[in-house]
Every structure is written in structure tokens, then in C-alpha cells.
Amino acid sequence: MTGYTLMHEHTTIDLSGVKQDADCRLDCYEQTREEYRHLYELGVRRIVDVTNDGMGRNPEYIARMAQETGISIVQSTGFYKEPFLPERVYQQTVSKLADWMVSELCSGIQGGPRARMIGEIGTSKNCMTEMEQKVFQAAAITARETGAPIYTHTTLGTYALEQAEFFRAQGLPLDRIVLGHIDLSGDLDYIRRILDTGICIGFDTVGKNNYFPDEKRAEYLMELEREGRMGQIVLSEDLTRKSHLKEFGGIGYSYLFETFLPMLRAAGMKQESVDQMLIHNPARILGDA
Numbered sequence: 001m002t003g004y005t006l007m008h009e010h011t012t013i014d015l016s017g018v019k020q021d022a023d024c025r026l027d028c029y030e031q032t033r034e035e036y037r038h039l040y041e042l043g044v045r046r047i048v049d050v051t052n053d054g055m056g057r058n059p060e061y062i063a064r065m066a067q068e069t070g071i072s073i074v075q076s077t078g079f080y081k082e083p084f085l086p087e088r089v090y091q092q093t094v095s096k097l098a099d100w101m102v103s104e105l106c107s108g109i110q111g112g113p114r115a116r117m118i119g120e121i122g123t124s125k126n127c128m129t130e131m132e133q134k135v136f137q138a139a140a141i142t143a144r145e146t147g148a149p150i151y152t153h154t155t156l157g158t159y160a161l162e163q164a165e166f167f168r169a170q171g172l173p174l175d176r177i178v179l180g181h182i183d184l185s186g187d188l189d190y191i192r193r194i195l196d197t198g199i200c201i202g203f204d205t206v207g208k209n210n211y212f213p214d215e216k217r218a219e220y221l222m223e224l225e226r227e228g229r230m231g232q233i234v235l236s237e238d239l240t241r242k243s244h245l246k247e248f249g250g251i252g253y254s255y256l257f258e259t260f261l262p263m264l265r266a267a268g269m270k271q272e273s274v275d276q277m278l279i280h281n282p283a284r285i286l287g288d289a
């Protein structure tokens with residue numbers, strides 16, 4: 001697969017029930033299609049959609065979007081984090097939950113295309129609740145059985161070292177597991193300690209300047225480039241709201257290419273490093289032939 005891959009996006013997502021905010025229902029098909037077509041022109045050929053059961057996942061919507069934009073969209077299996085977990089997580093055993101994930105990876109999601117990613121599975125701020133632990137255990141069993149990669153959610157970058165230790169103890173290949181939202185930790189030394197474990201990380205909230213400024217993201221990435229750590233980093237934006245789309249005043253999916261990459265290049269980042277984060281690391285993580 002040539003072309004860029006965005007590793008953590010949501011084509012459509014609905015967290016509006018729990019969040020009590022209609023903006024958190026992102027279901028603007030036409031606007032998203034226009035933005036994805038623009039991404040194609042910018043060289044994007046694949047998007048990993050990490051929306052899963054409980055987050056308003058819609059496999060038909062995604063399949064149609066892929067077909068109408070030319071961008072290949074990887075679909076995910078799994079469960080997010082509390083309080084967004086569906087009933088089945090509370091009711092079923094770890095082994096049942098694993099069976100369900102395996103079936104989505106091997107036979108397809110609700111009779112549709114197969115999932116190729118386990119994600120985004122999450123932990124809460126500074127902790128992993130009992131139910132979240134159940135999901136992580138089921139994900140580990142599923143990854144061992146199927147060889148599927150894993151993409152996690154950390155809440156503001158917290159509990160990442162513990163997530164890495166969890167996967168290490170499970171004997172999983174850490175170079176095919178991505179810990180999400182690590183840029184939001186805002187702590188470069190902490191980020192180095194995570195990378196020292198051998199696991200991959202997402203600088204996947206690019207453009208969310210209200211959480212953490214892109215100038216700092218760029219500064220950290222430049223430092224990590226100097227340290228030779230680009231083989232473990234992927235980039236994305238994690239758009240989840242209607243107001244994130246261009247038509248509704250947001251940065252849109254293309255911001256990473258049109259604003260952030262120029263920022264990195266101006267700071268002196270090599271194209272080779274950009275390609276590493278947007279092409280080669282995704283290929284390895286997704287297990288491209």
C-alpha cells in the first residue's frame with residue numbers, strides 16, 4: 001500500500017448519549033465524503049477507523065464511504081472505555097468477549113466486512129477499571145489468536161506505562177500495538193519512557209490545540225527525530241465532533257497535511273521521518289505484506 005495512512009479516526013461516531021451533547025454525534029455523510037475525497041488528493045490512501053461497539057459504529061456507512069472516496073478504511077472491533085461500554089461487557093465473560101472479537105476479525109462485522117484492528121480500547125484517567133481490564137484481557141486473547149494489531153485509548157496520556165506493561169506481560173509483539181493520545185501527556189520524558197518499552201505511540205490528536213498546542217507537538221517530534229525514535233510514532237487527528245468538520249468551523253481532516261506537516265517541515269523534519277510515521281509504521285502495524 002503506497003500513500004499515507006491516518007491511524008486513528010472516526011468516520012462516524014456517536015457519543016452524544018453519554019456526553020449529553022448533540023455535537024458528539026458525527027454523522028455528516030456528505031461533508032465527510034467531501035473531506036475524504038480531498039484527503040485522497042493529498043495522498044491519503046487508508047484510514048484506520050477505531051470506532052467500535054458502543055461508540056455508534058456503522059459498518060455499512062464506512063464501507064460506502066470507502067467505496068465513494070477511494071480511501072481504504074480499516075474497521076475495528078472491541079470496546080472503548082467506561083462509561084461507554086455496551087451491556088455485553090458487563091454481562092459476558094472475558095472468553096466470550098474474545099470470541100466475539102475473533103468472529104468480527106475472521107468472519108466479519110454483522111455480516112459485513114471483517115475488522116482488521118482491535119481498537120480503540122481504553123483506560124480511564126490514571127486507572128483501569130474492572131470492566132476496562134476485562135476488555136484488555138479479551139483483546140490480548142484475541143490478538144494472540146488472530147495476530148491482529150491493537151490501538152488503545154489513554155485518557156490524556158495517563159496509564160500508558162501500565163498499558164505497555166500489560167501487553168508485555170501478555171507476550172504480545174509491542175511493535176504492532178499503538179497507545180493512543182500520548183501527545184496529550186505533555187511530558188517528553190514520560191513519552192521517552194513509554195517508547196523505551198518498545199511499544200508504538202500515537203501523536204493522534206494533532207490540531208486539538210485547546211488540549212495541547214501543536215507547536216509543542218512539533219517540538220517534541222523534532223526532539224524524538226533527533227533521538228532516532230520515529231519508528232514507533234504514528235500521526236492522526238481523532239476528529240469526533242460535527243464542529244470538527246470544515247463546514248461547521250472546524251479544522252477538518254486535512255489539517256494534518258495542510259497545516260501541521262508544513263509546521264514540521266519548517267522546523268526541519270526530514271521527509272523520511274514523515275513517511276515513517278504516515279506510511280511505513282502503519283504498514284508494519286497493520287501487517288501489510
Ligand SMILES: [Zn+2]
Pocket residue numbers: 008009010050120238
Ligand atoms: Zn478516538
